[in-house]
Amino acid sequence: MNQFQQQLTKLRQAAGLSQEQLADQLHVSRQAISKWENGSALPDIEKIIQIASILHVSLDELVLAKEPAVSQSKLDRLIDAHIQQNQQENHWRYQEINNGWEFLARYWWIIPALGGIICGIVGTFR
Numbered sequence: 001m002n003q004f005q006q007q008l009t010k011l012r013q014a015a016g017l018s019q020e021q022l023a024d025q026l027h028v029s030r031q032a033i034s035k036w037e038n039g040s041a042l043p044d045i046e047k048i049i050q051i052a053s054i055l056h057v058s059l060d061e062l063v064l065a066k067e068p069a070v071s072q073s074k075l076d077r078l079i080d081a082h083i084q085q086n087q088q089e090n091h092w093r094y095q096e097i098n099n100g101w102e103f104l105a106r107y108w109w110i111i112p113a114l115g116g117i118i119c120g121i122v123g124t125f126r
């Protein structure tokens with residue numbers, strides 16, 4: 001159970017909780033938390049479930065130190081954010097051009113290209 005005591009300490013600190021704060025939320029003494037982190041005692045299963053809930057981690061991550069896989073909801077949020085970003089970019093690209101400045105902002109590269117073509121044509125007639 002060495003993994004549990006290491007994980008408890010690491011996850012508690014990552015959550016920004018002191019032993020006293022975690023103890024208050026679990027309705028146990030600070031010394032009980034200290035014993036759990038030192039490995040001289042173990043909490044019962046109900047307390048382990050409460051600890052996982054308070055620290056917002058899975059039981060596997062708390063007890064077995066298994067890193068959680070990317071959950072489907074996180075993956076869905078990432079995909080939605082990417083789709084929304086693409087839609088915003090495409091909206092700008094495909095919206096109606098209202099004036100010459102908007103045209104130049106989108107198609108500025110045409111001016112140097114036309115300049116090069118004209119210089120090339122003029123150079124061939126000399």
